Amino acid sequence: MEFKLINEQTIMIYFENQIDPKTFAKVQHVSQYIKDKQLQSITEIIPSYRAIMLYVDTNISTLNEVLNDLDLEQLDISSINEKQLRNKTIHLPVLYGGEYGQDIEEVATYNDLTTEEVVKIHSSNKYLIYMLGFMPGFPFLGGLDAKLHTPRRKEPRTKIEAGSVGIANNQTGLYPKQSPGGWQIIGRTPINVFDINREPMCLYEAGDSIQFYSIDKDTYQQIEQEQTQDDFNIEKWVKFDYEH
Numbered sequence: 001m002e003f004k005l006i007n008e009q010t011i012m013i014y015f016e017n018q019i020d021p022k023t024f025a026k027v028q029h030v031s032q033y034i035k036d037k038q039l040q041s042i043t044e045i046i047p048s049y050r051a052i053m054l055y056v057d058t059n060i061s062t063l064n065e066v067l068n069d070l071d072l073e074q075l076d077i078s079s080i081n082e083k084q085l086r087n088k089t090i091h092l093p094v095l096y097g098g099e100y101g102q103d104i105e106e107v108a109t110y111n112d113l114t115t116e117e118v119v120k121i122h123s124s125n126k127y128l129i130y131m132l133g134f135m136p137g138f139p140f141l142g143g144l145d146a147k148l149h150t151p152r153r154k155e156p157r158t159k160i161e162a163g164s165v166g167i168a169n170n171q172t173g174l175y176p177k178q179s180p181g182g183w184q185i186i187g188r189t190p191i192n193v194f195d196i197n198r199e200p201m202c203l204y205e206a207g208d209s210i211q212f213y214s215i216d217k218d219t220y221q222q223i224e225q226e227q228t229q230d231d232f233n234i235e236k237w238v239k240f241d242y243e244h
Contacts, residue, residue, distance in 0.1 A: 001030070001072060005063050011054040013072070019049045019142065024130055026080045027052060028207045034070060041066055047206055048131045049140075089126060089209040091239040092174075094165055095220040096122075096187035103184040107150045107167055118186060119214055121145050126211045127172060129204055137176035137194030137202045141210060144172045156182035163189045165212065174210070176202075187212075190223040191238055203238065 002014040013030065016023045031047045034054070041061035046053040056066050096119045097104045108115045127141035144167065152168045157180060160166075164175045166183030175181060176194035189212070193203045204210060215223075223237050 001075075001077070003067060003072070006053075008063075009056050009058055011056060011063055011066065013052040013054070015050045017050065019130070021128055021142070022080075023050050024128065024142075024207075026077045029077060029080050030072070030075065033072075033075065037070060039066060039069055048133075087208045088204075089211055089241040090204050091211050091213055091241070092189045092191055092193070093215040093219065093223065093237055094123070094187040094189050094212045095215055095217060098217075100220070101165070101185055101187035103153070103166070104186040107148060107184050107186055110150045111147055113147065118148065121147055122172070122186065123212045123214050126209045129206050129208050129210065131206050132202070135175075135177060135179060139174055139204060139210060141172045141174075144170055146170070148172075150184050152182040153184060156180060160185060161188060163191065163193070165189060187214075188220075190220050190227065191234070192227060 004012045004014070006012050015026050027047045027050065031045055031052055034042065034045055034052070039061070041057050042054055043057050044053075044055040046055075054066070056063055061069070095101070097115055104115050104118055107113075108118050111118075113121075122145075125143055125145055127139075127143045129139040130142050131140050132138060133140060148167060149170045150167050160175050160179055160181045160183075162175060162178045164181075164183075164185045165187045166173055166175070166181070166185045168183040173183060174189065174193065175183075191203075195201055226232050226236075
């Protein structure tokens with residue numbers, strides 16, 4: 001681990017300069033260690049692929065005092081690996097192709113596949129959530145099969161519908177809300193994965209995994225209709241597997 005004081009209120013903790021599950025497991029382990037310390041001066045802990053950002057209220061403690069209190073140098077993380085990630089897998093329904101996945105033909109053509117093969121490959125992998133970013137609830141997912149790696153669109157769209165599932169280079173992701181974007185859209189989930197009126201607001205967090213399963217248009221519309229009801233049973237359509 002390497003520590004840097006970025007400004008008067010921010011500490012960065014860096015791990016190996018690589019993106020992989022083993023490095024991320026160390027990020028998660030140290031993030032949980034810091035949370036367990038419950039230092040009042042730490043106002044926010046933000047993990048990413050290979051680093052942790054700490055925001056500090058310097059009215060309570062200086063940055064050096066926080067580092068002393070955390071005593072991170074005594075942590076032995078050399079043996080931490082991806083098998084120690086404590087997470088859950090969220091299985092989400094997706095309608096692939098057509099008006100719901102208008103770029104699936106582009107992804108198929110770029111990779112010399114059929115659209116059916118794109119669906120089969122994409123829905124057979126489990127994707128680790130490395131971080132949530134550029135909007136609340138947007139998961140950056142690792143583990144996309146190399147057979148599906150596709151560059152971003154040359155011209156981003158001004159509007160991508162909520163629930164859209166896309167590919168950008170070696171990553172796949174999910175737009176929780178309507179947004180501009182340049183990812184290649186291959187499908188859409190009818191599930192509202194981020195809702196400010198729900199507890200928890202997001203169905204997943206960094207360290208969890210997502211696996212998609214394919215549905216048809218009738219099922220998509222059925223889920224949409226059921227979701228408008230007060231007694232919507234999300235677990236009818238979204239399966240949560242707890243691995244630890």
